[in-house]
Amino acid sequence: MASKKILKLLVYLLFAVLVLMPLFVIFMLAISKTWNYPSLWPKWVDWGYYFRFLITNAEMQASLLSSMELAVGTVVLTILIAYPTAMALSYYDFKGKKLLNILVYLPMIIPSIAVLTNMDFIMIKYGLNGSFFGVVSAHTLFCLPYAIKLLYDNLILWKDKYEVTSRNLGATPLQTFFKVTIPLNKNGLQGAVMMSYIVSMTQYLGTLLIGDGNYITLSVRMFPFTTEGKYRIAAVYGITFMLVTLIPLYLIDVWVTHKGRKLA
Amino acid sequence: MRGKKLIVLLAFLLPLFVLGGCSNKSNDSKGSEMPTSYKTALKEAKGKTVTFYGYGGSDTQNRWVDDVVTPMMKEKGIKVKRVPMNIEDILKKLTNEKEANKKSGNIDVVWINGENFLTAKKLSLLSGNLDNSLIPNMKTYISGSDPDAKSDMGTKINNMEVPFGNAQLVMIGSKQMFNGDYPTSSDKLLSWAKENPGKLTYVAPPDFTGSAFVRNIIYETVGFDAINKAPATKAGVYKAIKPSLDYLNELKPYLWQEGKTYPKTSAQMDKMFADHQIAMTFSYNQMYAATQRADGKFTDDAHTFVFDKGTVGNYSYLAVPKTSDNKAAAAVLINTMLSKKAETQRLKAKYGSAIPPYSGSKVPASITNDLNGQAKENNTLTMDELSKKRVPEVSAKKIPIIEDLWKEHVLNAD
Numbered sequence: 302m303a304s305k306k307i308l309k310l311l312v313y314l315l316f317a318v319l320v321l322m323p324l325f326v327i328f329m330l331a332i333s334k335t336w337n338y339p340s341l342w343p344k345w346v347d348w349g350y351y352f353r354f355l356i357t358n359a360e361m362q363a364s365l366l367s368s369m370e371l372a373v374g375t376v377v378l379t380i381l382i383a384y385p386t387a388m389a390l391s392y393y394d395f396k397g398k399k400l401l402n403i404l405v406y407l408p409m410i411i412p413s414i415a416v417l418t419n420m421d422f423i424m425i426k427y428g429l430n431g432s433f434f435g436v437v438s439a440h441t442l443f444c445l446p447y448a449i450k451l452l453y454d455n456l457i458l459w460k461d462k463y464e465v466t467s468r469n470l471g472a473t474p475l476q477t478f479f480k481v482t483i484p485l486n487k488n489g490l491q492g493a494v495m496m497s498y499i500v501s502m503t504q505y506l507g508t509l510l511i512g513d514g515n516y517i518t519l520s521v522r523m524f525p526f527t528t529e530g531k532y533r534i535a536a537v538y539g540i541t542f543m544l545v546t547l548i549p550l551y552l553i554d555v556w557v558t559h560k561g562r563k564l565a
Numbered sequence: 566m567r568g569k570k571l572i573v574l575l576a577f578l579l580p581l582f583v584l585g586g587c588s589n590k591s592n593d594s595k596g597s598e599m600p601t602s603y604k605t606a607l608k609e610a611k612g613k614t615v616t617f618y619g620y621g622g623s624d625t626q627n628r629w630v631d632d633v634v635t636p637m638m639k640e641k642g643i644k645v646k647r648v649p650m651n652i653e654d655i656l657k658k659l660t661n662e663k664e665a666n667k668k669s670g671n672i673d674v675v676w677i678n679g680e681n682f683l684t685a686k687k688l689s690l691l692s693g694n695l696d697n698s699l700i701p702n703m704k705t706y707i708s709g710s711d712p713d714a715k716s717d718m719g720t721k722i723n724n725m726e727v728p729f730g731n732a733q734l735v736m737i738g739s740k741q742m743f744n745g746d747y748p749t750s751s752d753k754l755l756s757w758a759k760e761n762p763g764k765l766t767y768v769a770p771p772d773f774t775g776s777a778f779v780r781n782i783i784y785e786t787v788g789f790d791a792i793n794k795a796p797a798t799k800a801g802v803y804k805a806i807k808p809s810l811d812y813l814n815e816l817k818p819y820l821w822q823e824g825k826t827y828p829k830t831s832a833q834m835d836k837m838f839a840d841h842q843i844a845m846t847f848s849y850n851q852m853y854a855a856t857q858r859a860d861g862k863f864t865d866d867a868h869t870f871v872f873d874k875g876t877v878g879n880y881s882y883l884a885v886p887k888t889s890d891n892k893a894a895a896a897v898l899i900n901t902m903l904s905k906k907a908e909t910q911r912l913k914a915k916y917g918s919a920i921p922p923y924s925g926s927k928v929p930a931s932i933t934n935d936l937n938g939q940a941k942e943n944n945t946l947t948m949d950e951l952s953k954k955r956v957p958e959v960s961a962k963k964i965p966i967i968e969d970l971w972k973e974h975v976l977n978a979d
Contacts, residue, residue: 360631418657425665510658513671514616514648525622525649528830534624 324543330536351537360522361538365545368502368518374437375501376494379444383493386445387452388482392461405449408442414506416442421510431513439507444500448493455489456482495550502546519545597669599694599885599892603701603900607641609893614644616891617898619676621649625856625917633910637901643894652681659690662888670888673895676729678881679718683961685884691725692887699896700727702903711924712957713880719960726882727899728922732849733871733878733955734777735946740866742844747870751785751812758819764844766820768834769827769976770968774847777877779971780964783809784956785874797962803970810974817975827976839863851951852918855943859914869945871954878955880922905929912936925952 331351389395390402408416420439421430429435463485467477483490505520523538600606615638621627627647635645650658655675662670677685685691697704707714707728716722738747742764748754758765768775783792786809795805803810817824821843828834831847838846839862848854857863883902885895901907908921912935921932933948940947946954959967 418661421658422661422665425662425667431671506654509648509650509654510661514618514646514650515671517648522621522649525620525651526624528622528832531622531624532832 327536327539330532331540333533350533351540360517361519361541364517364519364522365541367516368520369545370433371436371440371504371508371516371518372498372501374433375440375444376497378437378441379448379497380490380493382441383445383448383452384490387449387456387489390449391453391456406446409446413443417507417510420507424511430511431515436508436512436516439511440501440504441497443504443507444497447496447500451492451496452486452489455486455492459485491553494553498549499546502542597890597892599692600699600896601694602698603896606699606893606896610891610897611642613891613894614646615894615898616646616648616671616673617676618648618650618655618672618674620651621647623917625915626919629907629911629916629919633907633916634898634902637904637907638898641897641901643897645898652677656681656684656688656690659685659886659888660688663688663690668888669890670886671890672886673889673891674898675884675886676881677726677884678879679720679958680961680964682717682726682882682884683720686720686723686725690886690888691884692889692892693724695727695885695896695899696724700900700903702900702905703727706903706905706921706923706927706929708924708927714924717882717961718879718958718964719962722882726884727903728880729883729902730881731878731920731922732881733851733951734774734781734876735848735851735853735869735871735951736845736876737838737848737854737863737867737869738845739838739841739864740868742841747868748845749870749873751782751872755812755816755819758816761844762819763821763823764842765816766822766824766827766834766837766843767847768831769829770971771965772829772831774831774849775827776964776968777849777879778847779809779813779967780959781872781877781956782812783959783967784877785809785872786812789956789959792959792963795963797960797966799966799969802963802966803974806967806970810970813971813975814978817978835862838867850917851920851946852914852939852943855939855945856914856918858943871946871951873954875954875956877958878951879958905932908932909935912939914939920948920951 386401386405390398390405417439420442424430424435424439429438463481464477467481468474472480502518503520504518505524508516508518508521519538519542523535523542526532526535526538600609617630627649630645630647635647638645652675655672655677659670659672695703697709703714709715714722714728717726736747742761743757748757754765767778770776770779780792783806787806791805792802795801820827821837828837834843834846835857837843839857841864850856851869854863854867854869858865858867883899885892885899889895903922908923909932910916911919911921912932918936918939920936921928923929923932928948937947937949939945
């Protein structure tokens with residue numbers, strides 16, 4: 302019994318080291334002034350640097366806003382496409398189902414640079430480059446595999462048994478969808494929303510190429526600094542990035558669990 | 566049932582209709598014309614927004630554009646939008662626009678040089694006519710006979726580029742580790758490495774500085790003329806630089822990690838240097854050691870030096886794509902960046918102490934004095950010392966060949 306507990310503790314510890322250590326380093330980088338090998342701790346810590354940078358940097362605020370705008374748009378478009386697709390894949394048998402199953406993963410299999418270059422070409426052809434819809438649809442392409450997979454795994458648990466029952470009892474299709482399908486599928490939906498939000502926030506090349514310079518998001522600003530080795534500035538962006546990702550995720554989480562409890 | 570199928574079919578076709586509807590919008594507007602004189606450019610550009618696309622990883626240069634150039638342009642009634650984008654991606658974008666037959670685009674001014682200029686010129690992505698009458702500051706500060714104003718790493722410029730940045734490779738050594746006796750030639754470098762194994766390395770080409778270091782070793786071992794005259798084929802370059810590759814292989818076992826791996830980025834190498842794991846790093850900015858010291862990244866023993874036989878110097882440039890919607894405003898932006906007022910500000914440490922792209926004979930005395938004063942203050946090299954120790958770049962066509970040969974014969978030898 303005791304050994305099992307120790308094992309469990311070890312696993313937790315390993316997890317903490319693997320996940321929290323890098324986070325901690327990023328945090329320290331954002332507030333440290335000089336930090337050289339082999340000293341374990343920064344010699345000079347400046348707590349104000351982070352906030353000064355955040356408040357005085359108008360660029361950062363503008364990029365924050367465009368990041369969020371695109372992420373929300375992407376989540377909406379992704380769910381609009383992914384939900385029906387996942388329902389079709391999990392509930393029905395039809396010709397070409399296997400093919401569709403593979404097609405869903407294509408954006409992840411083909412190197413993104415090839416996808417994006419060609420997408421940019423198409424967007425230019427149709428005059429969509431630089432538009433909100435254009436960038437959001439580029440982001441959506443990379444969110445769809447995650448969203449569909451997460452929704453599908455959840456929907457396949459019950460298949461459409463409860464929906465059929467609900468329809469049998471006289472509920473309309475819309476009622477069934479909102480009162481039966483979504484509550485049963487809330488975990489999958491939550492996962493899909495979160496994943497799309499994160500993937501959209503981290504898109505770099507797609508935003509730049511298809512955005513035509515109209516959407517200078519946080520990742521677009523952060524990327525050059527990390528490659529140049531401006532770790533401190535990159536860390537400030539990184540922390541802000543985490544905050545704006547984690548806070549909405551937490552809110553979604555609270556909202557979904559709260560809703561679930563009310564229904565139960 | 567049939568009605569349902571029709572609806573499904575319509576639902577599938579809907580996106581195509583939407584896209585079809587949009588297609589009418591594109592291709593109708595044509596890219597603007599390049600104005601013929603600065604005066605008309607100024608008039609045309611009023612009230613416009615001009616975009617500046619370029620590398621966004623240099624916070625000093627970003628700050629200079631935002632704090633100095635943008636307000637100067639505002640006085641002229643023109644807004645500036647800076648978009649951080651790597652030149653490879655910019656070229657991808659421009660190529661896509663060209664293939665899609667789009668005549669007008671959002672990219673007005675790009676920061677470019679060398680191999681990328683060669684590519685852009687081959688694909689005819691850039692517009693010409695960036696001459697003295699359109700850019701008066703070019704007439705004032707850049708002499709027509711300046712080789713760097715005539716060709717960019719062996720590629721004829723033909724008025725497609727205007728000098729923007731002036732860079733020269735410098736070595737930064739740790740005073741403590743070298744004991745004040747810096748290896749100012751490849752021979753000294755090799756013998757120091759043999760005595761102190763594992764304390765030197767260089768960034769793996771095709772990194773910008775790593776590649777420049779390898780070229781510098783080529784100049785040291787076979788001389789500029791040998792590589793310059795060699796035909797731009799793999800066999801030709803190999804024959805010319807064989808002794809240099811042999812030198813690098815002789816050095817290899819005495820490098821950090823016995824030369825089995827190399828730092829991937831100059832950022833990584835700078836960090837190793839700051840931590841005194843290695844004794845030497847490189848930079849394209851003569852004040853880099855000073856600014857890094859001021860930032861607390863490098864310790865006080867970081868000292869700048871160059872090879873006795875000289876180090877590679879090159880220029881970066883500004884260009885205007887053919888598709889630019891705003892060629893008048895682009896010309897005004899280029900002229901403003903080249904102005905004495907903007908370049909004088911650029912000398913400040915917070916803007917990277919960048920050397921102006923002016924021709925040697927035309928640099929205003931105040932700028933030379935300022936730079937030399939800073940050099941003395943920070944114990945780095947003066948303008949005169951630097952320009953005496955400057956060797957030209959090889960042709961842009963040979964650079965990727967050299968990088969390939971390095972990979973084949975040095976990195977993957979044995």
